[in-house]
Amino acid sequence: MTTQTDLLLVEHSAASIPEEPQLGSLPASEAPSLTYSDSSDEPEVEDPPQPVPRRRRASTRLIAQSPLDVQRITGETTTQLIKRCCGGGCCLGLGPKRDGVESEPIELPDNDAYRSLLLKIDQIPITLTGVCELPEQTVFLQPMRRPSTVPSPTGASPLPNPDSTSSLLGQVESKLHSLTLEDLDTRIQPPSFVQPHPPHHVFAARIVNSRELTRPGAEKRTFHFDLDVTNYPDGEGTDFKVGGAIGVMAPNEASMVEEVLDLLLVPRFLRDKPVLLRTTKGRWPTVWGDDMARELVTTRRDLLTWCSDIQSYPPTKQLLRVLGEHATDENERKILLYLCSAEGQGVFCDFRTGPHVSLVQLLHAFPSAKPPLDMLLSVLQPLMPRFYSLSNDPHESYLNRDGKQHRLIEIAVTVHETADWRTGKRQGVGSGFLQRQALRFLEAKERGEKDPELYVPMFKGLMQNPLAKQFKSDGPMLLIGAGVGIAPFRGFVQRRLKTANCANKVWVLQGIRDSHVDELYSGEWGAHEGEVKRVVESRRQGRYVQEEVRAQADLVWYVINAVDGRVFVCGSSKGMGEGVENALVEVAMRKGNLQREEAEEFWRLKKEAGQYIAETW
Structure with missing residues (x-):
């Protein structure tokens, strides 16, 4: 059905639309070509006087799309926020302080990490209201125990039936097998339960070649990767496409994970020891799995490395509340609870929109706060994949090596950097990981290694x-x-x-x-x-x-x-x-x-x- 808008566009533009060239009737040279022009030769087009609504930049992080998002970030429902807000801007520090609120000076933590938070706090109300509740713990880490499904024999009991005993032993062996770590090198790829979309699993693609596309003096560094996907699992129903994208499950930096474990006082002998992970609900630790309770075996290091984001998201009130609950220093506890309260809402808003804050920075800023790892995992954001476009025709890119034909895909990655309180600049999770892999590859080549064994955990996925x-x-x-x-x-x-x-x-x-x-x-x-x-x-x-x-x-x-x-x-x-x-x-x-x-x-x-x-x- 032709709309009025369609007729309007045809009326105004029909005379100026170039005729479609018929194949075989026009020489190729009659198609428009790239022309050389100077900016001074360009006619200026004046905008009409009416203002044009400004669109939200796609680079701006949209942190709240629903009432549930508001409650997750602020710890309060939208109804509670509306009832509490007087409209005078007092909670944002824009109006006079309310009468009758008694405050006390506070001794601030004396460390660089706290000072880098730029919190504008000098006094804290003695009585705080609207402090967000301690979030529900949904993650539990339990020591491994041998399941006891076979009943213990007693003197009065008759001898068990051999067939039933064999069946029970089989159940025990099956249970024990399921409660062991899988035979997977999690140094190069995540555990198999970190699954983007069934039946898509993460595949460790070997780096065949890497090079830096930019040169010294460039504002941002960009690296190129040739990835071997010859043995990518079949049966997913999709293939690599021209102009398509791959998902990369980039891990948190190993040194940052180690530092978090150190700050939480997790004993070193426990960090890589198998542990029973039990969740009560949610998708975590998968990526886009079903919302359900889970029970699986993993390690504390793998969970922090592959499953929880420890640097990309601004702190939520739930995270600050957990830190405050387990802070042994009274002043640190007061500051953290103040940030979770109605009285500290303005400071909290400035805090979230100020310099980027990582988990490591928070733990250094409030050194007495050492919550249990499983409680912390309950409130951290999941570590999500990063997507990168293919920069080649994947149907035509092959490499003959070792007497075999290897299929390659190629990507280009620009390193994203943000300010860091300690090192000046910090790379993003995905681009930082890929930069480290590229530099390791180049350094290995310089040392004379022919085929460095370095990998990128990736998947085709469904998000083309x-x-x-x-x-x-x-x-x-x-x-x-x-x-x-x-x-x-x-x-x-x-x-x-x-x-x-x-x-x-x-x-x-x-x-x-x-x-x-x-x-x-x-x-x-x-x-x-x-x-x-x-x-x-x-x-x-x-x-x-x-x-x-x-x-x-x-x-x-x-x-x-x-x-x-x-x-x-x-x-x-x-x-x-x-x-x-x-x-x-x-x-x-x-x-x-x-x-x-x-x-x-x-x-x-x-x-x-x-x-x-x-x-x-």
């Missing part, structure tokens, strides 16, 4: 990159990206340039800072790289990829209006993503003679039709 879902074997494509967002486009171009007459059907606009230090995959796109790719340098040229989108307006308009034409955008939403989206709207306004609202609707409809695909973060 949206870029792969819309990839078509024919039709023109315009690929727009910046930074590591350009990586999945490399596989698209490799696939396209192997097909005859496709050099005029794929174009790449790549935004970088400086081609001397951070142009990724230069010279690795295929024989026609110079014809299909345009590099825009912000630091050397003072131009951004969104400016090149405006300069290539004819090409953009041709691709998006061609049969099976597609425009792909990939990269950070901060700056690049929003800038490119605005540039595309301006192209539609200029080439389609549309008003801004009509141009935005045009791209929205193209997105619904699968012709405009944006994957930003």
